[in-house]
Amino acid sequence: MDNLESIQKHIRNYIMVFGALAILTVITVGASYLQVGVVSAIVIAVIIATIKGSLVASIFMHLLSEKKFVYILLGVTALLFLVLMFVTLFTVNDQVGIHVS
Amino acid sequence: MTEINRESIWTKYIFSQDHKVIGLQYAFTALFFLLFGFALMMIMRWQLAYPGKPIPANGFIWVIALLGVVITLIGLFRSKKNVITLSGIIFLFMAWIIIYLTSGEGRMPEGIMIPDFYNSLGAMHGTIMIFLGVVPLLVGGLGNYVLPLQIGAPDMAFPKINMVSYWSYFLGGITMLVSFFVPGGAANSGWTSYPPLSDLATTGQTVWLFGMVLLITSSLLGSINFITTVIQLRTKGLTWMRLPFFVWAQFVTAFLLLLAFPPLEAAGVLQLMDRLVGTSFFLPSGLYVGTGPLPVSGGGSPLLWQHLFWFLAHPEVYVLILPAMGIVAEIIANNTRKPLWGYRSMVFATIFLGFMSFIVWAHHMFMTGMGTTMTAFFQTTTMIISIPSVIILSAFFISLWGGSIRFNTPMLFALGFLPMFGIGGLTGLPLGLASSDIHLHDTYYVIGHFHYVVAPGTIFALFAGIYYWFPKVTGKMMDELLGKIHFWGSMIFINGIFLPMFIQGLAGISRRLYDGGESYLHAQDVLFWNEVMSYSAWGLGLMQTVFIINFALSLRNGKDAGSNPWKATTLEWSAASSPPIAHGNFDNVPEVYRPAYEYSVPEASTDFIPQNQKEVK
């Protein structure tokens, strides 16, 4: 990625990603005005945010062409993130005598 | 460290960026905190053995103060070593702080301990021993000093960050000390700081949280440095499977620190918000305190804290034990004069252990009303995680088989580690099974279990490491006779402390009783053990003075060690002893040609071949 031409190609990509992020922001705000249930609203918002996040990570942070170590590290971190999030959630919701009113 | 350059004493010794100086700074600070945390426990043990009686602390304080005066004088007039003078002054400081703690209205009026102060001592003993003593000594001290030498690196990858890491730790330590002086005393909600109790506790808890934030920052910076150093600065030829086991242990430990501490930092931020801004993250609705409902918005979850806390604190157990295993591995290979048995399986077991340690945390929470599904899950993962520990321990035992063992002091401590850690590990199994945990939870059995892992386990390994690398750091040997007295004395007394805890725990004595169980009928049969344990604790304290004397004397007039007194193979022994303080470490950058433990190779003329020796001679 050191020659001038490929950098210029990258710059075009960056501008396009910016456009995509702006459009997705408008979409996610618009979607929030739709009268859908809480669950589908959460699913829609999280999907859009994930798409935006992956764009930033893969293009701006160059994760599309990164070295092996970074992938391993981020893989482990992502796994532990999910563990922290969901195993905790499952455990708290698996309580003896829990009351949901 | 022999000659002191007056012009640059600040940059050379205080705000140093050299991994060896930083390692020593870490080690000395951590040793001070170890001794201090131990002193807190010795004060507690008086209350447990003789509840409600005034403490005759004078004798104990005089021992410390006298030691301080003697060491200061040696430092000033006989050896002219600033390190010794400084240690002496630190001892005097410690004597003063203990005089302060064992007197005063809010703590021990007329020598009689009040309950809140007992709670403070318990909480601070745990915090100081783990976060300010053992981990900084293992990772910050020995890791910082030895690891770059073992991989043939000129220094750590980020020397400035290394310096900031130490000073952040130092400030965290000072913060914890200061908390003893704030109104209401130091934190008194246990080292686990469970809310709602901790949310409502006195100011000391806030100071504790700030101290923890500093300590977490320190270990975050340290772990980034360790991982980067191991990945980037391994010297030519030092492939992953040629790394000394100590480096592997530190490497996996650094990952645990990196990824497990942040959730506790998050929890710490939330608790600070609860305490300072009045939020209710950990305060449930309808909480009554004293006579009326607590005026908060409610809706919080005390269990949330427990989850975030144990997400750190279980991996923290492996942070305490893995580097200790690393030290023991080095010393066993060296003193059996044999390659470690099953090096590869040990490495993979370590990696697996590190990973598994993230998914067992709720076995500390079986008693919080967890349902059967998740209980079964955590019970299973807990049983699985014992497998890699057993692999490593078995590899150590098999490594001893058929070796011509040298029973020097480091080896004695390393051998002592094996059964002690074994007891600690095996007594953990009943706690990892939910049905037996119901009976044993929060009793002295738990205290006995984790102290066997950390005290005669990890701390014995720490002493082994200090005796083993002392010649590399100072160029002098430590005295063998005093070392052996230290070992056998410590071995006897430390078991005198912790073995009776299993008996008391099985009898159902709760771990947090202020009077040690005196007022409970069911405790009467096992009450006499309290005195046995207390005398053992004070005896153990006395044995440590042997170590301190040995340390100071050997520094002054120990035998010259040369660069490789143990005839060891790893790279740190090919650097000069007491390597010069500058990025560099080695005269020529070493190149590695073989695995880490080439002892007793049949065709070689010596019984060891250093890693950087090309041909077998």
Add this chain to the structure above:
Amino acid sequence: MQIPYTVEPRPDTGLHNAKIGIWLFLASEVMLFGGLFSAYVLLRTGSIVWPEGSSILSVPIGTFNTMALIASSVTMVLSWAALKMNDLSKFKMYMFFTYFLGLVFLIVKVVFEYLPKFEHHLYPSESTFLAIYFTLTGLHALHVLVGVIVNIYFWGPGSKMWETEPERFTNRVEVAGLYWHFVDLVWIFLFPVLYLL
């Protein structure tokens, strides 16, 4: 003796030291925000009622701030690309926009969001929603502030390094950029979670 691989990548990993360092740091940041996000999820699922974000927070202001951060993220990566093309003045221009937009974010956050909330007595102690809102956005704003300071440094005094060690300076800007994109990424998740759901 110098520490190896501060500028040039180590052959077998293909990375220089600071690149590994920043990714490790970001990994720990993922776990930090992960802890807070899981706190959010736990408290929300455990609550009986949970207000809709848009009934308390202003979606237009939040959208504006989202756009500001996204734009500053793209100017950040353009400033790095400018250095790759040996154009220091272009770098300075893009870097200026980057921290300027960061400052805009902070000012809007404090003046148009935090202060009016306080005026209406909507303090963190008021409800669990406000508590988690202030904690999450406050911690994020702190990250933005750090990023702005770092970027101002590289725009101003730090850029002197370009004269002596251009490659090292480019690496530094890349590393600062990774941090800045991460801060943007956190906001991309914070915005819908707090404002829209």
